[in-house]
Amino acid sequence: MTSPTSPVLQPRGDSGAPLTFSTSLFRHISPSLYLQRHLLRKPPTRPNNRQPSQHRDLTLTTNSLGHAHGSAVVRAGDTAVVCGVRGEILTLLPGDDTSIFESYNHLSTSATHSYSSRSSGGAGWGELITPNVEISTGCSKKYPLGPPGALAQTLSDQLRELISASKLVELTSLRIYDQDADREAAQKIKGYWSIYVDILCISLDGNILDASWYAIVAALASAKLPLATWNQNEERIVCHKSLHHPVMLRSCLPFITTFAIVPVLGLPGNGTVDESVQTANIMILNDPDSYEEDEAVETLTILSTTVFTVETTQTPNVSSIKTRIERMEKIGGWKLGMSQLAQCIQLAAAKAAHYTETLLQEGSWSKQSNQTSASLRTF
Amino acid sequence: MASASLTPEISLCPLPQSDGSCQYTCPTSRTTILTSVNGPLEVRAKDELPNDATIEVVVKPGVGVGGVRETRLAHILQTTLKSLILTTHHPRTLIQIVAQIVQSEDHTSIPLLLSPLLNCTVLSLLIAGIPMRTTGWSIHLAVLPAGTDIPNKNRNMIVGQETDGEAMQTDGEDVVVRNPNRAVFAKAKSSHTLTFSKEGEMLLIESLECSEGKGGESADGQGWEIDEWVKVMEIAQKLCCGEGVEVMRNALGEKKVF
Numbered sequence: 001m002t003s004p005t006s007p008v009l010q011p012r013g014d015s016g017a018p019l020t021f022s023t024s025l026f027r028h029i030s031p032s033l034y035l036q037r038h039l040l041r042k043p044p045t046r047p048n049n050r051q052p053s054q055h056r057d058l059t060l061t062t063n064s065l066g067h068a069h070g071s072a073v074v075r076a077g078d079t080a081v082v083c084g085v086r087g088e089i090l091t092l093l094p095g096d097d098t099s100i101f102e103s104y105n106h107l108s109t110s111a112t113h114s115y116s117s118r119s120s121g122g123a124g125w126g127e128l129i130t131p132n133v134e135i136s137t138g139c140s141k142k143y144p145l146g147p148p149g150a151l152a153q154t155l156s157d158q159l160r161e162l163i164s165a166s167k168l169v170e171l172t173s174l175r176i177y178d179q180d181a182d183r184e185a186a187q188k189i190k191g192y193w194s195i196y197v198d199i200l201c202i203s204l205d206g207n208i209l210d211a212s213w214y215a216i217v218a219a220l221a222s223a224k225l226p227l228a229t230w231n232q233n234e235e236r237i238v239c240h241k242s243l244h245h246p247v248m249l250r251s252c253l254p255f256i257t258t259f260a261i262v263p264v265l266g267l268p269g270n271g272t273v274d275e276s277v278q279t280a281n282i283m284i285l286n287d288p289d290s291y292e293e294d295e296a297v298e299t300l301t302i303l304s305t306t307v308f309t310v311e312t313t314q315t316p317n318v319s320s321i322k323t324r325i326e327r328m329e330k331i332g333g334w335k336l337g338m339s340q341l342a343q344c345i346q347l348a349a350a351k352a353a354h355y356t357e358t359l360l361q362e363g364s365w366s367k368q369s370n371q372t373s374a375s376l377r378t379f
Numbered sequence: 380m381a382s383a384s385l386t387p388e389i390s391l392c393p394l395p396q397s398d399g400s401c402q403y404t405c406p407t408s409r410t411t412i413l414t415s416v417n418g419p420l421e422v423r424a425k426d427e428l429p430n431d432a433t434i435e436v437v438v439k440p441g442v443g444v445g446g447v448r449e450t451r452l453a454h455i456l457q458t459t460l461k462s463l464i465l466t467t468h469h470p471r472t473l474i475q476i477v478a479q480i481v482q483s484e485d486h487t488s489i490p491l492l493l494s495p496l497l498n499c500t501v502l503s504l505l506i507a508g509i510p511m512r513t514t515g516w517s518i519h520l521a522v523l524p525a526g527t528d529i530p531n532k533n534r535n536m537i538v539g540q541e542t543d544g545e546a547m548q549t550d551g552e553d554v555v556v557r558n559p560n561r562a563v564f565a566k567a568k569s570s571h572t573l574t575f576s577k578e579g580e581m582l583l584i585e586s587l588e589c590s591e592g593k594g595g596e597s598a599d600g601q602g603w604e605i606d607e608w609v610k611v612m613e614i615a616q617k618l619c620c621g622e623g624v625e626v627m628r629n630a631l632g633e634k635k636v637f
Contacts, residue, residue, distance in 0.1 A: 105591045153450040161489075165588045170595020252599045297462065300584075305602065324602035326588040332458040334580035338609070345605055 032295050039264050039283050048077070048289055055257075055287035055351050058214065060362050062222040070223025070247070074215040077289060078205035083215035085223045085247075087193040089176065089237050090128070101128055101174075101192050104167045128174055131159040131197040133212060140204035140290065155209065159199075162213060162303060165327045166254040169195070169220060173248035176237055178230035190230035191237050195220075195247070206289035209301060213256045218359060223247045254305045254326055255355045257348035260288035260296035261336055282335045286347055298333030300344055306352040323349045384535060385622075387498070389630040391506055399507025402481070403499035407536050408491055408519075408560040411482040412499040416507040418474030426473065431466035433473045438496070441480035448487055453478075455489075456496060459574060459583050463501070465510040474509060476500055484561035490570040493585060494519040494558065497574055498623075505631060515582050516623025517574040518615050521567035521589075522603075523554040533563050538614055553607075555614060565591075569603055571611050575619035581612075 027034045027047070038047050046052065056077040065071035068084035092098065100106055133155040135143050143149060148156075163169070176191040197219070199212045224244035231238045264283045284300075285292050293299075307322045323345055330336060385406050394400035397415035404411045419432060426433045436457040438449040456478070464474065478496050485491055497517040504511060520538070523529070529537065536556040556563055564570070568590040574583035588602050 102593055103591050104594050105589050150450050150454060153447045154454045157447045157451040161587070167592050167594035167598035167601070170597070171593050173595065248595050250594070250598050251596050299458075305599070322604075324600070324604055325586070325608065326602035328584055328586040328608070330581065330584035331455055333462045334576060334582050336581060342605060 031291065035262060035292065035295050036264050039262070044283065046285060047291065052283055053286050053347055055347075055354070056289075058211075058355070058358050060214075060218055060358050062218055062362055068219075069225055070219045070221075072215045072218035072222065074211050074218065076207070076211050076287070078203055079207060079211050079289075080202040081208065081211045081215050082200045082202060083212070083219040084198050084200075085216075085219045086196045086198070087174075087223075087225045088196065089191055089228060089239075090194040091191040091237055092189065098189055102171055104164045104171070127160070127164065128171060128192055129163050129169060129195045129197060131163065131199065131216065132156050133159065133199045133201070133208075135201045135204060135208070137201055139201045142290075143204070155212065158209065159197075159212060159216065162256065162327065163197075163216075166250070166303060168217065168249055168254065170248040170250075173245075176228045176230065178232070180232055191228070193225055193228070195223075204290065206291070206293045207258050207287050210256055210258050210287065214355060217249070217253055217255070218362070220247050221249055221359065222362075250305075252305045252307060253352075253356065253359070254303050255348070255352040256301055256303045256327075257344075257351045258287065259300040259302075259344050259347075260285045260292050261298035261300065261333060261340075262292065262295050263297055263335065282340070284340055284344060286351070296332075298330060298336055300330045300336065300341075301328070302345060302348045303327035304345065304348050304352065306349040321349050386626060387495075389502065389626075391502065391630065391634060397507075399503040399505070399509070401499050401503040401506060403495055403502065404482075405495045405558050407533070407558045408484065408495075408564075409482065410480075410484070410491055410495045412478055412492075412495045413481050414476065414478045414496075414499045414503045416474065416476050416500075416503045416509065418507065418509060419469040419472030420475060422471060422473035427471050428466075430470050432464070432469040432471075434461055434464060434466065434476065435473060436460070436476045436478070436500075439477065439479040441483055441486045448489065452489060452492060452496065455493065455583070455585070456500060459497065459515070460500065460504070462582065463511050463513065463515055463576070464504065465512055468510045476504070488561075488564075490519055490521075490572055490585070490587065490589070491561065491564065493517070493572045494574075497583070502627065502630065505627075506634065513576045513578060513580075514624075514627060515574050515576045516619040516627065517572065517583065518618050518623065519558050520571045520573065520611055520615055521556050521559045521564055522569045522571070522607075522611060523556060523563070523567050525552055525554065527554055527566050529554070529556070529563060529566075533560065536560075536563060538618075555611060557618065564589075568601075571608075571615065573612060573615040573619070575616050575623075577620065577624050579616055579620050581616075 038045055044052055059075045061073045063071055064073055065084050069087050070085040072083050074081050133152050135152045136145050136148060174193040175189050178188045178190045197216055199215060201208060224246055226239035227243040227245055228237050228239045261282050261284055264281050288296060302325060304323050304325045387406050388404040390402045392400055393402050394415050398417045400415040402413045422433050434457055436453040438453045439445060440449050478500060480486060480492060483492060494517040501515055536559055538555045538557055570587045570589045572585040576582055590601060592598055
């Protein structure tokens with residue numbers, strides 16, 4: 001960057017020349033001042049040359065892993081994650097209560113379940129979709145190799161919560177039936193597909209949650225599970241050699257957007273040093289990178305679905321946007337106000353549009369695929 | 380009568396060896412938390428911050444050993460408290476907070492645990508004499524679909540009906556309950572744990588869609604619009620800045636910590 005960001009310090013002595021140092025050194029020795037100087041420029045520009053409300057463009061590749069049932073590689077800036085989806089068969093024993101597998105947020109009547117769930121690494125009993133995040137891969141110097149640290153654990157739990165809050169996958173599409181039995185439908189269920197969603201971070205430059213969630217959605221949308229049925233002669237579940245069926249997802253996909261809120265002292269526009277105005281001196285950075293994350297005092301994540309209604313009579317403009325929020329988390333800090341929150345929700349809708357577009361371009365998800373899977377299920 | 384039962388049971392300094400401690404029992408969900416605060420202590424070299432105090436939060440589960448859920452709770456607590464504590468007053472030191480879940484109807488549920496954890500921690504920080512910018516109070520609100528049948532003994536949880544339990548709820552409007560217990564929470568469609576400072580600043584938002592369902596296309600259209608959320612937020616803000624501050628003031632009345 002150029003001169004406005006380089007500070008000029010006057011040395012104490014009378015040696016004449018002021019002490020200056022390079023921008024890259026400034027970036028390292030005083031990150032918060034460096035970030036603030038950037039944001040005070042007109043128009044405000046982040047060190048990574050983005051506007052505050054601008055997110056990084058995503059690239060998506062699906063089904064690049066051969067051994068997984070579905071996979072996706074997502075890259076946003078210097079953050080890259082791989083997500084692999086693998087189904088494993090869960091055979092029901094006679095007398096097992098199936099209602100627990102059929103519903104998200106199911107409150108089991110027996111208290112033992114809430115205790116037994118402790119052993120399964122955070123996932124509750126009866127949760128068919130288990131996400132896990134691995135970031136100790138050398139993706140960032142901040143996370144050394146070794147057992148999963150606090151961030152990896154928090155992320156895994158957040159993603160589990162996101163899956164159950166958004167109810168992304170239709171659980172009934174994970175049933176494995178006994179085809180030949182002519183008993184009631186409920187008795188025909190012999191097992192379930194239990195889905196393991198593993199996320200490996202290749203490179204970490206901030207905002208891993210958005211990238212991971214997007215990878216999960218894309219991987220699940222592209223996943224093809226083998227057609228499994230109960231074989232009465234062998235009394236076990238067998239998979240068909242060549243027939244596959246997709247995992248059914250929602251038709252209105254939920255997407256997550258993360259914002260970092262950084263304090264900016266002396267933001268132009270309100271030059272007064274009034275205490276109440278000072279609190280409003282924040283800037284919201286959409287899709288923060290790790291440099292900005294380190295300086296952020298507050299983080300806001302919004303999981304929302306957006307329905308775009310396109311007016312056909314007019315020029316193809318998005319005429320009405322309906323955003324529904326399914327999860328909202330804001331931690332740290334105290335400066336975020338209602339007007340900024342509303343602004344963030346709008347940005348989240350814009351990002352959701354971008355996400356959906358990329359997903360459709362990749363061709364791994366379309367409304368038709370859901371319908372075909374419905375017809376397969378009745379087979 | 381009804382309003383008396385909504386006051387949390389707070390016992391200060393149950394642990395004489397720590398700098399500050401508190402036991403908190405939520406009046407309605409009966410979640411009991413015990414926290415202790417020690418600090419400022421000497422900090423390990425790798426955790427030392429040149430300009431700030433290091434805040435360490437450990438959440439101990441009521442059952443079994445700590446896992447992923449406890450790490451997450453500790454992370455939420457730590458970031459929230461960091462904005463409350465004046466960390467610059469004790470640079471290069473450690474403020475250690477340990478929270479033990481004593482009793483809970485569901486040891487794995489973040490919504491049921493988070494608000495008692497926060498309230499209890501803030502109280503023990505005050506007792507320990509840690510310098511704070513302001514105090515905060517947390518409340519868990521759950522939104523139930525209109526017409527949900529709530530047992531009579533739990534009707535005092537409904538917001539706006541604490542004083543006269545006889546009043547009928549208006550039809551067609553969602554019911555907002557505060558600090559629900561597990562049975563009432565199971566019927567909720569969304570859960571909102573909100574924390575406000577004494578001055579009414581938003582410290583923490585943990586809002587979550589939590590209705591039951593089989594997922595897939597049946598889940599389309601769930602969630603809430605921002606206007607609905609603002610209504611819930613305003614209720615929470617009123618409760619935290621009014622009642623919450625009052626409860627805290629009464630509890631600390633004789634301690635003279637301020």
